Amino acid sequence: MRIGIIGNGGVGKALIALIHEKKEKLAKEGLHPLLCAQLDSTGGIYDVEGIDLKQLMHHNDKKEPLKDFPKGGSAGLSIDDVLEENCLEVLIELTPTNKETGEPGIRYITKALESGVHVITANKGPVMIAYHSLKTLANQKKRQFWIGCTTGGALPAINGGLIDLAGAEITSITGVLNGTTNYILEEMKSRGCTYLEALQKAQKDGIAETDPSLDVEGWDTAAKLLILTNVLMDQSKQLSDIKVKGITEIDQAEIGKATSEGGKLKLVGRTRIEKEKILMTVQPETLYPEDFLFQVDGKNKGVHYTTDTLGDIAILGGASGLSAAAAAVLRDLVNLHRSGCG
Numbered sequence: 314m315r316i317g318i319i320g321n322g323g324v325g326k327a328l329i330a331l332i333h334e335k336k337e338k339l340a341k342e343g344l345h346p347l348l349c350a351q352l353d354s355t356g357g358i359y360d361v362e363g364i365d366l367k368q369l370m371h372h373n374d375k376k377e378p379l380k381d382f383p384k385g386g387s388a389g390l391s392i393d394d395v396l397e398e399n400c401l402e403v404l405i406e407l408t409p410t411n412k413e414t415g416e417p418g419i420r421y422i423t424k425a426l427e428s429g430v431h432v433i434t435a436n437k438g439p440v441m442i443a444y445h446s447l448k449t450l451a452n453q454k455k456r457q458f459w460i461g462c463t464t465g466g467a468l469p470a471i472n473g474g475l476i477d478l479a480g481a482e483i484t485s486i487t488g489v490l491n492g493t494t495n496y497i498l499e500e501m502k503s504r505g506c507t508y509l510e511a512l513q514k515a516q517k518d519g520i521a522e523t524d525p526s527l528d529v530e531g532w533d534t535a536a537k538l539l540i541l542t543n544v545l546m547d548q549s550k551q552l553s554d555i556k557v558k559g560i561t562e563i564d565q566a567e568i569g570k571a572t573s574e575g576g577k578l579k580l581v582g583r584t585r586i587e588k589e590k591i592l593m594t595v596q597p598e599t600l601y602p603e604d605f606l607f608q609v610d611g612k613n614k615g616v617h618y619t620t621d622t623l624g625d626i627a628i629l630g631g632a633s634g635l636s637a638a639a640a641a642v643l644r645d646l647v648n649l650h651r652s653g654c655g
Contacts, residue, residue, distance in 0.1 A: 314650060315400055317350035317430075319392060319421055320407030324435055325351070326373050327639035328405070333366040335643065344650045350395045356380035357390040361400050392421055396428045403649065405642060406434040412536060412552065415442035426450045426458070431654055433645045435462035435638060437536045441552070444543055457654055459645035460544070464537045465490055466638045468631030470616040472648070474545040481620040483545050486584040487605075490537040492612035492633040493521050493528040494560050494580040498597075499610055501568050502577065508563055520612060520633070530559035531580060531595040538582035538593060541616070546584065548591060558596040571599040577607060605629075 318325055332339070332346050339346065347363040355378040358364055364385065372382055380388040395401065404425040408418050415438035422432050422439055426447070434440065439447060440463050451458040464470040470490070474483065489495055493515060500511035512529065515521035527533045535555045542548050560580055571578045576599040584593045600607045605627040609615035615629040631637065 314344060314402050314646075315347050315349045316403045316405060316646070317352075317395055317401045318348065318405045318407060319352045320409075321351060321353040321373070321379055322407065322409070323635040324638045324642070325353075325407045326370075327635040328407070328642055329366055329373070330370055331636065331639045331643055333370065339647070342647060342650060344647060346646065349400050350390075351379055352390060352392060352395070353379045356386070356388040357395075358382045358385045359387065359390055359395055359398070360385035361398065392424055396424060396430065399428075401425075401428075401430050402654070403431045403433060403646065405646070406432060406436055406439075407642070408436055410436055410438040410536075412438055412441060412532070415439045419443050419447070422447055422458075423450065426454050426456050429454055429456060431457045431459075431649055433459040433461075433642055433649065435642055437463045437540060440540050440544070441536055444540070445549065457649055457652065459649055460540070461645045461648075462638055462641035464540050465614045465616070465631055466633060466641050468614045468616065468628060469641075469644075470537075470541060470614075470628060471544060472644075473616075473626070473628050474541065474618060478545070478618060478620055478623060478626065481623040483618050483620050484586055485619040486538065486541050486545070486582075486616065488534070488538060488541070488582045488614070488616040489579050489606045489609045490582055490614050490616065491528050491534045491580055492614055493525065494531075494534070495609065495614070496520050496612050497529070498560060498563065498568070498578050498580070501563065501565065502572060505565065507565070508561065529561050531557040532559075534580055534582045535595045538584060538595060542584045542591070542593060545618075546591070550591065550593065554591075555593040555595060557594075560597055563597055567597075574599065574601075576601045577610075579606065579609070581606070 418436040418439040497511040581598040605617040612633040617627040
């Protein structure tokens with residue numbers, strides 16, 4: 314299977330390493346990924362015979378730009394250049410998320426699908442903003458569009474909904490979808506510390522970003538909830554339709570109250586139907602032992618679906634971090650292959 318990657322950030326580098334590490338396991342599936350192109354902001358690499366992954370990993374360890382790769386590296390190499398060669402079967406789109414415009418991801422995905430190339434993305438922006446049009450284009454071109462990494466990384470929230478809830482109507486979605494906030498709230502409970510102290514520990518442990526605002530203010534959860542709602546409940550909602558409140562104002566009094574009641578505070582995203590209207594919220598809530606997501610602790614995540622015919626389905630767990638995100642992308646590549654493509 315000839316693949317191309319757009320993006321050479323943490324997930325892109327982790328994916329290269331994972332494909333190299335798992336090559337024997339993938340071969341047992343009959344899957345032999347051949348990386349023919351990788352692009353970043355400096356240009357990229359193109360080699361129709363396949364880029365040497367071990368050499369590329371060494372190049373990445375030295376923090377060298379892709380354009381300086383010894384074989385096939387080129388400044389100014391673009392997605393148009395690569396697609397014109399008509400060599401790719403799958404494009405893996407890993408550019409940073411832009412929740413306002415979805416670009417440049419929407420443009421890259423559109424170009425690939427129009428060229429008859431399957432697409433896998435870990436980028437929330439295009440799925441939040443243009444999922445239905447991109448999926449329609451994929452169907453028209455008889456190509457596949459996989460988005461399993463966009464709603465919780467390793468947690469198979471979207472794929473579980475699309476595949477294992479097929480034929481059922483989802484009537485509500487409840488999720489603990491952000492491992493960073495879950496970790497911070499658990500630290501506050503177990504250590505009796507302030508929000509800022511728990512955040513600083515999360516940053517020191519590499520769990521929270523230097524700028525954690527998207528996580529702690531609730532927007533990462535909102536983005537994931539939006540994707541799940543639009544894709545699985547066939548909606549066309551926007552971020553502005555979600556009432557969002559993060560965890561930055563949580564104090565020990567609230568933590569103590571939840572604990573004394575036998576509960577745990579968590580940042581919860583909810584989509585529900587009331588009087589034939591879709592209501593969406595992200596806010597701290599106290600969950601109790603009878604709640605499906607009560608046991609989602611630490612960096613873990615979880616989602617609970619209520620359906621009309623399959624009952625209540627909960628998916629819990631999933632590793633966090635760059636390697637886990639890369640594994641979710643690889644999962645989509647394997648599933649694409651199993652579907653008979655490539």
